[in-house]
Amino acid sequence: MTYTVYDDIITIKLIQEACRVLGVSMEAILKLFGEYFFKFCKMSGYDRMLRTLGGNLTEFIENLDALHSYLALSYQEMNAPSFRVEKAADGKMLLHYYSDRSGLCHIVPGIIEAVAKDFFDTDVTMDILDMSKEEERTGKKEHVVFLVVQKSHREMRRAKPNQKQDNQDILRDQEAMEAAFLRMKEKYLSVSVCPVKKSHWEIVRSIVMFGKGHLVNTFVPVYPEQLWIEQKTFCNAFPFHIVFDESLRVKQAGVNIQKYVPGLQTQKIRLDEYFSIIHPQVTFNIFSICKFINSQFVLKARRERMPEAWKSQPALKLRGQMIWMEAVGCMIYMCSPKLRSLQELEERGMHLSDIAPHDTTRDLILLNQQRLAEIELSNQLERKKEELRILSKHLAIEKKKTETLLYAMLPEHVANQLKEGKKVAAGEFKTCTILFSDVVTFTNICAACQPIQIVKMLNSMYSKFDRLTSV
Numbered sequence: 001m002t003y004t005v006y007d008d009i010i011t012i013k014l015i016q017e018a019c020r021v022l023g024v025s026m027e028a029i030l031k032l033f034g035e036y037f038f039k040f041c042k043m044s045g046y047d048r049m050l051r052t053l054g055g056n057l058t059e060f061i062e063n064l065d066a067l068h069s070y071l072a073l074s075y076q077e078m079n080a081p082s083f084r085v086e087k088a089a090d091g092k093m094l095l096h097y098y099s100d101r102s103g104l105c106h107i108v109p110g111i112i113e114a115v116a117k118d119f120f121d122t123d124v125t126m127d128i129l130d131m132s133k134e135e136e137r138t139g140k141k142e143h144v145v146f147l148v149v150q151k152s153h154r155e156m157r158r159a160k161p162n163q164k165q166d167n168q169d170i171l172r173d174q175e176a177m178e179a180a181f182l183r184m185k186e187k188y189l190s191v192s193v194c195p196v197k198k199s200h201w202e203i204v205r206s207i208v209m210f211g212k213g214h215l216v217n218t219f220v221p222v223y224p225e226q227l228w229i230e231q232k233t234f235c236n237a238f239p240f241h242i243v244f245d246e247s248l249r250v251k252q253a254g255v256n257i258q259k260y261v262p263g264l265q266t267q268k269i270r271l272d273e274y275f276s277i278i279h280p281q282v283t284f285n286i287f288s289i290c291k292f293i294n295s296q297f298v299l300k301a302r303r304e305r306m307p308e309a310w311k312s313q314p315a316l317k318l319r320g321q322m323i324w325m326e327a328v329g330c331m332i333y334m335c336s337p338k339l340r341s342l343q344e345l346e347e348r349g350m351h352l353s354d355i356a357p358h359d360t361t362r363d364l365i366l367l368n369q370q371r372l373a374e375i376e377l378s379n380q381l382e383r384k385k386e387e388l389r390i391l392s393k394h395l396a397i398e399k400k401k402t403e404t405l406l407y408a409m410l411p412e413h414v415a416n417q418l419k420e421g422k423k424v425a426a427g428e429f430k431t432c433t434i435l436f437s438d439v440v441t442f443t444n445i446c447a448a449c450q451p452i453q454i455v456k457m458l459n460s461m462y463s464k465f466d467r468l469t470s471v
Helices: 008-022 026-051 057-062 064-071 107-120 153-159 167-189 200-211 231-237 255-260 286-291 342-347 361-409 412-419 442-448 451-469
Strands: 082-087 093-099 122-134 141-152 241-245 250-253 275-279 296-301 317-325 330-337
Touching (some): 026 107, 057 064, 057 093, 064 296, 342 361
Antiparallel strands (some): 275 296
16 A cells, blocks of 8 residues: 655666666666566456456557546556557558656556556557657657557468468368358248348348357447437437537536536637647647547646636546537537545535546546545554554563663572563572672762763672673
8 A cells, every 4th residue: 555656767777877887778778677577467467457457459549648637546656657559551550659757668668568468469669750759749749750650460470481370270160150140041041030020131131240250349339320319408418518510619518517617608719718728738729639539638727718607626638539520510528527525526626426427437436435434444463553553663672671671680590580471489699799789978979970970880880790700
């Protein structure tokens, strides 16, 4: 539950020292660190979470920002990078990497190559095409563009001229295809199995599609000819949404966001007059939004535009997805309030009823509230554990003082028996030495000195006597 945040200067110095000792370049060290960091994350319990980020490498990278946003709940000082994927015309992938932390971009190839090999059975090569400071992102961001070329292991095996293809795999695929083809014929050509009469084209199309052997991966959605939902119902069902055009003019908004930002009810107002983009850190225009369309967007309400009752409260933050609607030339921002606990909900004067029942933000708030309670309990246990450790240390010191005094006053074998809690039997000593001492003019000394001085004098004197008599 405890961790320490180290400055990047320390990290860079550590890497430079490793380069000096090992005699390798910084790029190689960072890439190896990226590979190990991926393994470390898996061993630390994030394996299942990482595997479910996406069905392919592109989807995995596109959802990394969302994962970082979630981890920021636990690691609030985390300064994570941002990723953007761009498909090239030749099918290759361009990976845009943005970070406040300069000099660490070479960690990315190590992580991505390890992810591709482990999760997607793909070999990846990454080359840096461009490295610059992103002026659009406040001028402090490092912007690195990687060219990502990926090739599956199956394709690599086929590309080798001297390697024989696995005949058993081919035969197994053919048998599975024929069996599936027969099932489709029985399903669509048998009257007993298919009581609903289907057109000739539907039967042929279904069999042909399945005969290709890719039905599992083939999905064509069906869209209605018209949208069967009223404007009022839509605004109530999605109480936190905003539709705006290319010039950022608001066209419509959900009912609850209108309640907390009344200015949105005004016709033709600009969205950037009431909100600023917190993440990703881009300029507020339609081009930048489209550029990061796959990222999660966090918008913050401008305090000067909020109602008077809200100006003393924390600013409203929204978190959601931008979707471009080509047919109407508008962008829809499907969002929810960015809240992590019931306390934040109360501070903003909101209630769970303000959030749509289908919105998982409700579950997130309640689950995180329970998690915060568990973290607080864990922190209390940590504090009690530290207090117990300090008390144990003090107890050991006092115990040692007691033992020292015990051995100073009694013979060693007697002190050992008392220390072990045993009863000491009376003994007889044939010979013994007794020292009688008298401090001359002790009364006058006491009258002239402070009490503590008398104590220190006697303690020093009799300690010397004890040491001399024990020689």
